[in-house]
Amino acid sequence: MTDLSRNGSAGVSAADPAPIAPFSRAWLTARWVPLVLFAALALLPFVADWAGEGFYITLFTRIMILAIAAVSLDLILGYGAMVSFGHAAYLGIGAYVIGILDYHAVGNAWIGWPLGIAVSAVAALLIGAVSLKTRGVYFIMITLAFAQMLYFAATSLSRYGGDDGLTIWGRNTVPGLDGWLDLEDRTTYYYVVFVCLLLVYLLCRALVTSRFGRVIRGAKENEQRMRAVGFNPYVYRLVAFTLSGAMAGLAGVLLANHAEFVSPAYMAWTRSGELIVMVVLGGMGTLHGAIIGAISFLMLEEILSGLWQHWKVIFGPLLILLVLFARGGIVGWLEKRRHG
Amino acid sequence: MEILLLVQTLNGLQLGILLFLIAAGLTLVFGIMDFINLAHGVQYMIGAYLAATVTLATGSFFLGLLIALPLAFVIGIGFERLVLRHLYDRDHLDQVLATFGIILFLNELVKIIWGPTPIAYPGPALLSGTIPVMDGFGYPVYRLAIIGAGIGVAILLWFLVSRTRAGMLVRAGASNARMVSALGVDIQRLFMLVFGFGAMLAGFAGMMAGPILSVEPGMGDNVLILAFVVIVIGGIGSIRGALVGALVVGLVDTLGRSFLSDILKLFVSPSAANDVGPALASMLIYILMAAILFFRPAGLLPVKSGR
Numbered sequence: 001m002t003d004l005s006r007n008g009s010a011g012v013s014a015a016d017p018a019p020i021a022p023f024s025r026a027w028l029t030a031r032w033v034p035l036v037l038f039a040a041l042a043l044l045p046f047v048a049d050w051a052g053e054g055f056y057i058t059l060f061t062r063i064m065i066l067a068i069a070a071v072s073l074d075l076i077l078g079y080g081a082m083v084s085f086g087h088a089a090y091l092g093i094g095a096y097v098i099g100i101l102d103y104h105a106v107g108n109a110w111i112g113w114p115l116g117i118a119v120s121a122v123a124a125l126l127i128g129a130v131s132l133k134t135r136g137v138y139f140i141m142i143t144l145a146f147a148q149m150l151y152f153a154a155t156s157l158s159r160y161g162g163d164d165g166l167t168i169w170g171r172n173t174v175p176g177l178d179g180w181l182d183l184e185d186r187t188t189y190y191y192v193v194f195v196c197l198l199l200v201y202l203l204c205r206a207l208v209t210s211r212f213g214r215v216i217r218g219a220k221e222n223e224q225r226m227r228a229v230g231f232n233p234y235v236y237r238l239v240a241f242t243l244s245g246a247m248a249g250l251a252g253v254l255l256a257n258h259a260e261f262v263s264p265a266y267m268a269w270t271r272s273g274e275l276i277v278m279v280v281l282g283g284m285g286t287l288h289g290a291i292i293g294a295i296s297f298l299m300l301e302e303i304l305s306g307l308w309q310h311w312k313v314i315f316g317p318l319l320i321l322l323v324l325f326a327r328g329g330i331v332g333w334l335e336k337r338r339h340g
Numbered sequence: 341m342e343i344l345l346l347v348q349t350l351n352g353l354q355l356g357i358l359l360f361l362i363a364a365g366l367t368l369v370f371g372i373m374d375f376i377n378l379a380h381g382v383q384y385m386i387g388a389y390l391a392a393t394v395t396l397a398t399g400s401f402f403l404g405l406l407i408a409l410p411l412a413f414v415i416g417i418g419f420e421r422l423v424l425r426h427l428y429d430r431d432h433l434d435q436v437l438a439t440f441g442i443i444l445f446l447n448e449l450v451k452i453i454w455g456p457t458p459i460a461y462p463g464p465a466l467l468s469g470t471i472p473v474m475d476g477f478g479y480p481v482y483r484l485a486i487i488g489a490g491i492g493v494a495i496l497l498w499f500l501v502s503r504t505r506a507g508m509l510v511r512a513g514a515s516n517a518r519m520v521s522a523l524g525v526d527i528q529r530l531f532m533l534v535f536g537f538g539a540m541l542a543g544f545a546g547m548m549a550g551p552i553l554s555v556e557p558g559m560g561d562n563v564l565i566l567a568f569v570v571i572v573i574g575g576i577g578s579i580r581g582a583l584v585g586a587l588v589v590g591l592v593d594t595l596g597r598s599f600l601s602d603i604l605k606l607f608v609s610p611s612a613a614n615d616v617g618p619a620l621a622s623m624l625i626y627i628l629m630a631a632i633l634f635f636r637p638a639g640l641l642p643v644k645s646g647r
Contacts, residue, residue: 083433130630133637137376137432137576141568142633148565149626156618269565273440280437310452316445320423323430323438 078285086147092267094252099262124245165263283331356590357490365538371577381564387543416539575639
């Protein structure tokens with residue numbers, strides 16, 4: 001492609017994850033926001049139970065699951081400028097692994113969960129291997145096309161429900177931990193998802209600060225320079241893409257267990273678009289921004305869709321305004337506000 | 341078997357022609373401005389809805405076409421001026437998000453105005469009936485007319501792009517927009533016109549497809565992604581590439597869906613073929629795209645770019 005300069009230097013630049021000076025405002029935001037966020041999420045079930053609003057435990061379980069997918073997308077989108085417009089595909093694959101295993105009467109989490117993650121990772125590896133050969137609009141279109149391919153493949157799996165999807169008869173069991181890990185229990189499952197989100201967040205955090213993450217970020221800033229120093233950005237990008245797909249696969253595994261239902265709609269291309277919206281709304285390239293974005297987007301959806309079934313007529317223009325006038329997302333706004 | 345093959349080949353051609361009408365405008369917008377426009381598919385939907393409304397109100401398909409075409413052009417230009425113009429110098433992610441917003445808005449607006457259920461409208465009475473293509477078998481005239489109209493538009497486009505001054509500017513813009521701008525051409529206006537024209541072509545495809553497909557909210561989304569596949573196969577910015585890519589996608593997809601299961605039965609058990617066939621058929625064009633990308637990353641007929 002010819003737009004190396006665009007992708008290289010300007011790239012995706014809303015919230016640059018460049019080194020932050022210790023004890024600066026941005027540094028404090030980067031520390032405090034995730035801490036407060038996870039503390040609030042950890043306490044949420046207690047508050048919900050106390051207020052008698054158990055519905056919020058279920059809602060936030062779903063929100064955290066999609067937040068895992070959003071964080072995994074932020075890893076490649078925010079730090080590597082890889083605009084994957086097909087991320088819902090890995091979510092769907094993870095979910096379908098659980099659904100298909102359940103259809104064949106395998107409900108063991110020790111089998112299903114690693115398998116769901118592994119199959120998603122392999123799919124991401126294959127799709128990434130082809131897509132990452134290209135840049136710019138090609139990359140966007142190709143990731144979108146591959147996700148659509150998997151979507152149509154899922155709709156034609158007539159044995160596993162086809163268009164209508166597949167009902168799962170009960171959540172996975174965890175043999176060996178049966179006594180105290182009953183996934184059917186609402187609060188237990190909430191904390192399982194919470195721990196998954198925390199682990200994914202910490203893993204991504206560790207990745208972006210590692211040497212590996214520096215290569216990814218460096219290749220985003222200036223690919224030619226990275227090559228000159230002796231790195232092959234393609235390999236690093238592919239590894240990041242695969243890891244990201246694997247984490248989205250975990251989100252799919254959790255989503256299938258949460259909804260006890262799997263359908264091609266999980267990998268609809270609009271879902272991929274919504275994941276990008278979550279990341280950008282929260283603030284790209286910050287990881288916790290993706291979580292905030294997922295909460296904001298899904299709460300907004302919850303509230304607006306309760307008010308008016310045609311809420312997307314309002315949301316569409318809001319999204320355009322967000323792009324035109326509010327770059328940096330919510331985390332960017334928080335940082336600016338603290339600057340005073 | 342031969343009849344089925346002939347019919348499906350014609351159906352494939354017809355899908356390819358519709359895809360070409362959509363991809364032609366899209367590939368120019370990509371090529372000239374390096375702009376990714378997801379909202380191109382909704383132009384196809386809007387074309388179909390406009391034609392449906394006028395046709396049902398007046399009872400004349402041709403009147404519907406006559407009124408809906410300029411309207412599609414105006415709506416395309418309206419979106420260019422309101423939203424897209426402000427995104428040319430932004431990165432691709434911003435363009436994706438904003439045009440995604442347009443899609444959400446228009447798909448929902450269509451639901452509010454016309455309702456969520458599909459609407460149907462008749463093709464022109466003049467083109468009803470069938471033509472005997474083989475003894476004892478007829479093919480609908482209207483479907484042949486779509487192929488004919490598409491070929492007509494392809495020739496018109498070829499003439500416009502390769503034989504007129506405006507077309508020369510478009511070609512120049514596709515290979516080096518900055519240089520064209522430096523030579524004193526108002527590239528913004530040129531792009532606005534190309535955009536409006538592309539929107540009109542997509543709308544035209546929608547109007548033609550309306551009588552044989554269902555007109556419903558979101559009908560442009562799948563078509564958009566197919567058009568992406570077409571452009572990736574053909575090469576960004578190339579109209580000839582769009583034509584070749586569209587015909588390949590149309591034929592492979594249609595023929596794959598009707599014959600792949602039967603072909604598979606030659607190699608595996610019938611029940612396995614029936615299980616795998618449909619899924620594989622729906623994946624065929626994407627696998628083809630991956631293969632073409634692997635060997636020719638810039639597509640089959642790439643534009644030689646000086647940028």
